[in-house]
Amino acid sequence: xxxxxxxxxxxxxxxxxxxxxxxxxxxxxxxxxxxxxxxxxxxxxxxxxxxxxxxxxxxxxxxxxxxxxxxxxxxxxxxxxxxxxxxxxxxxxxxxxxxxxxxxxxxxxxxxxxxxxxxxxxxxxxxxxxxx
Amino acid sequence: xxxxxxxxxxxxxxxxxxxxxxxxxxxxxxxxxxxxxxxxxxxxxxxxxxxxxxxxxxxxxxxxxxxxxxxxxxxxxxxxxxxxxxxxxxxxxxxxxxxxxxxxxxxxxxxxxxxxxxxxxxxxxxxxxxxxxxxxxxxxxxxxxxxxxxxxxxxxxxxxxxxxxxxxxxxxxxxxxxxxxxxxxxxxxxxxxxxxxxxxxxxxxxxxxxxxxxxxxxxxxxxxxxxxxxxxxxxxxxxxxxxxxxxxxxxxxxxxxxxxxxxxxxxxxxxxxxxxxxxxxxxxxxxxxxxxxxxxxxxxxxxxxxxxxxxxxxxxxxxxxxxxxxxxxxxxxxxxxxxxxxxxxxxxxxxxxxxxxxxxxxxxxxxxxxxxxxxxxxxxxxxxxxxxxxxxxxxxxxxxxxxxxxxxxxxxxxxxxxxxxxxxxxxxxxxxxxxxxxxxxxxxxxxxxxxxxxxxxxxxxxxxxxxxxxxxxxxxxxxxxxxxxxxxxxxxxxxxxxxxxxxxxxxxxxxxxxxxxxxxxxxxxxxxxxxxxxxxxxxxxxxxxxxxxxxxxxxxxxxxxxxxxxxxxxx
Numbered sequence: 167x168x169x170x171x172x173x174x175x176x177x178x179x180x181x182x183x184x185x186x187x188x189x190x191x192x193x194x195x196x197x198x199x200x201x202x203x204x205x206x207x208x209x210x211x212x213x214x215x216x217x218x219x220x221x222x223x224x225x226x227x228x229x230x231x232x233x234x235x236x237x238x239x240x241x242x243x244x245x246x247x248x249x250x251x252x253x254x255x256x257x258x259x260x261x262x263x264x265x266x267x268x269x270x271x272x273x274x275x276x277x278x279x280x281x282x283x284x285x286x287x288x289x290x291x292x293x294x295x296x297x298x
Numbered sequence: 299x300x301x302x303x304x305x306x307x308x309x310x311x312x313x314x315x316x317x318x319x320x321x322x323x324x325x326x327x328x329x330x331x332x333x334x335x336x337x338x339x340x341x342x343x344x345x346x347x348x349x350x351x352x353x354x355x356x357x358x359x360x361x362x363x364x365x366x367x368x369x370x371x372x373x374x375x376x377x378x379x380x381x382x383x384x385x386x387x388x389x390x391x392x393x394x395x396x397x398x399x400x401x402x403x404x405x406x407x408x409x410x411x412x413x414x415x416x417x418x419x420x421x422x423x424x425x426x427x428x429x430x431x432x433x434x435x436x437x438x439x440x441x442x443x444x445x446x447x448x449x450x451x452x453x454x455x456x457x458x459x460x461x462x463x464x465x466x467x468x469x470x471x472x473x474x475x476x477x478x479x480x481x482x483x484x485x486x487x488x489x490x491x492x493x494x495x496x497x498x499x500x501x502x503x504x505x506x507x508x509x510x511x512x513x514x515x516x517x518x519x520x521x522x523x524x525x526x527x528x529x530x531x532x533x534x535x536x537x538x539x540x541x542x543x544x545x546x547x548x549x550x551x552x553x554x555x556x557x558x559x560x561x562x563x564x565x566x567x568x569x570x571x572x573x574x575x576x577x578x579x580x581x582x583x584x585x586x587x588x589x590x591x592x593x594x595x596x597x598x599x600x601x602x603x604x605x606x607x608x609x610x611x612x613x614x615x616x617x618x619x620x621x622x623x624x625x626x627x628x629x630x631x632x633x634x635x636x637x638x639x640x641x642x643x644x645x646x647x648x649x650x651x652x653x654x655x656x657x658x659x660x661x662x663x664x665x666x667x668x669x670x671x672x673x674x675x676x677x678x679x680x681x682x683x684x685x686x687x688x689x690x691x692x693x694x695x696x697x698x699x700x701x702x703x704x705x706x707x708x709x710x711x712x713x714x715x716x717x718x719x720x721x722x723x724x725x726x727x728x729x730x731x732x733x734x735x736x737x738x739x740x741x742x743x744x745x746x747x748x749x750x751x752x753x754x755x756x757x758x759x760x761x762x763x764x765x766x767x768x769x770x771x772x773x774x775x776x777x778x779x780x781x782x783x784x785x786x787x788x789x790x791x792x793x794x795x796x797x798x799x800x801x802x803x804x805x806x807x808x809x810x811x812x813x814x815x816x817x818x819x820x821x822x823x824x825x826x827x828x829x830x831x832x833x834x835x836x837x838x839x840x841x842x843x844x845x846x847x848x849x850x851x852x853x854x855x856x857x858x859x860x861x862x863x864x865x866x867x868x869x
Contacts, residue, residue: 185645191652198659229641256641278648278689281655 177292178220181205182212182238183227183254192225195281201288209233209241216245223292225284228255228262236265243270250291254279307606314602315595322594330587334580341576346527349552349565349572350536352490356498357535357554357563360486364557367403367478368444368461370396374407375463375474383474384409389420405458405477410436412471421477423454435460439473446557448502449480449509456480459508484509487563493574495549496567503560520544521551521566540569618806622823640692647692651685654678695721708743709751711777711784718755719775722763729763730770731790738778745854746831754824758788758847761820765792765845783833783850794841803837 179201183189189205196203204221206212209232212224224242228235235253242251252273253266263274273287374383374392382388393407406421414431430436435447439462447460457480464473487509490498500508521541527550536554543549548569556563570577658678665671719733726733744751762773771791778785795803802808806822828835832852839845 185649187649188645188652191649191656195652195656195659198663256644276693277644278651278685281652 177201177289178222179203179288179292180212180215180221180224182207182209182224182230182235184208184230185227192281192284196285196288199285201285201292209238212238213241213245216242221246221249223288224249224251225254225288226251228253228266236262236269239266239269239271252284252287252291254284307610310609311599311602311606314605315598318598318602319595322598323591326587326590326594330583334583338576338580341573345572345576346538346550346552349492349550349567350538350554352492353498353552353554353563353565354536356487356490357556360500360556360563363483363486364446367476368446370400371461371463371474371476372444375465380409380465380472383407384418386418386420386426389418393420401482403479403482405479408475408477410473410475412466412469417472425453428453435462436473439464446560448504448506448560459483490565492565493567493571495571496565498563498565500556501562501564503562508561521549523551524548543568621806625823636695640695643688643692647685647688651682654681654685706745706747709746709748710743711741711786712737712739714748714751715755715775715777715786718752718759721756722759725760725763726773729767731763731766732770732772734772734774736774736776736778741777741779741784742853744784744851746851750827750831754827754849755786755788757820757824758849762788762790762792762845766790768793771844779853780850782853784853786849786851787846788849789844789846791844794843794845795837795839796841800837800839804835 177200179196181189181192181203183192183205184207186207189207193203193205204215204219206215208230212226226235226238226242230238233241235255239251239253242249247270250272251270252275253271254275254277255262256277266274272291275284275287378388378392383392389407389409393404396404406419406423406425408416408421408425409418410430411417414429414433414436416425416428416430419426419428433452435445435450439445439447443464445462445464447462449457449459451457458477459480460475460477462473462475464471466472487498487500490496498509502508521543524540524542527538527540536552539551539553541549541551550567550569550572552565554563555561655678658675661671661674661678668674715735715737719735759773759775766773773791774787774789776785776787776789799808799810804821804825808822825835828849828851834850836848836850837845838848
């Protein structure tokens with residue numbers, strides 16, 4: 167499946183990760199490919215942002231200061247049950263993956279993630295909602 | 299430390315032994331001593347009372363004998379007149395009559411006038427007209443009505459004693475005298491014989507023998523009277539003394555007064571002889587006591603040694619377990635640390651990969667054609683590739699750290715060995731060690747704890763790499779199926795293990811590495827793990843050639859195979 171700028175609706179992506187170096191470059195690369203990415207560094211900010219705007223897909227780091235990824239996932243699923251959430255983690259254990267999947271996460275990827283894979287997943291989960 | 303420990307065990311052994319000996323011997327000695335003392339005093343009392351009874355009885359007998367003889371002479375004296383008694387025929391007849399009646403106890407009779415001259419005599423000696431006025435016995439008898447003399451030899455030169463009865467007064471006074479046979483009298487006393495050294499004799503008030511002393515009795519024995527023994531059982535008038543003999547022995551002397559206090563009946567026996575039965579009994583008791591004591595001491599020492607030996611073994615075991623636990627804990631801590639580091643490394647690596655990707659994106663979209671564009675792409679790709687490699691390494695580390703799980707699962711040995719090899723790549727590279735894998739991919743899995751098996755093979759591989767570190771070499775890992783066992787071999791081309799050490803390498807704490815480098819537990823833990831799984835680990839080694847470890851693990855009995863076998867039997 168190939169995507170071109172004209173065919174594709176702009177996917178709105180919310181990235182929650184406290185690694186600014188990582189989120190900055192991720193946002194830039196996503197933007198270059200037509201994904202409208204917003205990044206926040208903690209769960210509290212994410213909740214604020216999600217209150218004001220709507221997103222088609224979210225990428226959430228599992229290990230964060232304050233609210234951790236699992237708690238954010240729970241809040242997201244309450245605030246925007248339709249929004250797919252892809253979990254991203256430094257290292258993935260089977261238990262954490264199962265817990266996240268049970269809570270309704272749509273994906274579970276481990277860092278360092280292949281950007282192309284992440285992009286495809288974002289489009290896959292986000293584009294469906296953007297068109298709908 | 300070790301020396302102090304040994305001496306503390308020795309001290310423990312000694313303390314236990316001493317306590318047991320004291321606790322068992324003290325009451326024994328106390329009770330034994332009391333019984334011993336009681337027995338001794340009771341027995342002594344018995345011996346003394348027996349001796350005093352014997353002596354008293356005999357004293358009574360002798361006194362009775364003397365009194366009888368005196369009465370007999372008194373009877374003659376009153377029954378017959380002076381004239382009759384001075385008639386030689388009458389006196390002779392009377393003597394014969396008496397001798398017929400009572401035996402030859404009276405040797406002779408005689409009548410003595412007021413001047414001490416014997417005026418009539420009947421007997422075997424020619425003593426008519428003998429002058430006794432100067433005789434000791436005669437003078438002593440003058441102022442008494444009746445008198446029994448001491449024993450003396452007198453005119454006839456043979457021992458005898460005399461009974462005298464005095465009659466009348468002044469010039470008309472006369473005396474009837476009778477001689478008593480000494481042998482007959484001696485006989486009364488000689489009968490008293492007890493034990494080997496016990497015999498009796500009679501002394502007068504000057505301490506002169508009145509009877510023949512026993513032949514065995516050394517004439518020269520001199521007794522020094524010692525302490526007087528007071529016993530409850532002693533008869534009235536009987537005195538018991540301990541006297542020291544001139545031969546160095548202690549003698550018991552039991553004496554009783556005779557003849558109205560003029561004489562004394564003395565019974566003498568050496569102390570050792572009198573108490574010979576008691577002393578023998580005491581010896582037997584002492585021997586039994588000594589043997590029992592020795593038995594107690596021997597048992598106490600034996601038991602305490604055994605006990606402390608058991609303690610020491612238990613201490614050693616618990617020390618080993620402690621060390622193993624510390625080692626396991628250390629491993630877990632290292633695992634946790636590794637996990638933390640791996641996790642932290644992942645983030646910067648992720649950023650690096652992303653940044654490289656970003657550069658690639660920008661170049662693709664915006665860069666003008668450049669002569670070195672190909673080289674730039676290659677470099678960016680390399681950054682991404684190496685970043686992914688970092689990711690692989692950290693993931694492996696993480697997965698290893700997480701696997702401290704003793705749960706038994708199905709483990710594929712070729713996959714496990716590959717994982718171990720990958721984890722050991724780095725140290726192998728530094729040690730110039732090449733891996734050679736000879737893995738049977740189709741072998742069935744074994745049932746084991748993944749993390750424990752990983753620990754075993756990592757240990758073996760690390761040992762081999764360390765052995766070859768100096769000169770490099772080839773580490774050959776193989777796994778295959780042999781019958782019902784899965785066999786894994788780890789073979790190196792290192793310096794080998796000397797035969798002297800080969801038998802001890804699985805012993806806990808045995809190590810040839812420098813202090814601080816190895817705990818000596820690695821192989822012993824491997825040994826424990828493999829044996830717990832029902833497997834076996836063996837080592838072959840040749841100095842200068844290399845070392846080969848062979849691990850055998852049993853396959854779990856496959857359910858379907860068993861069924862098939864059963865079907866075959868049914869067919």
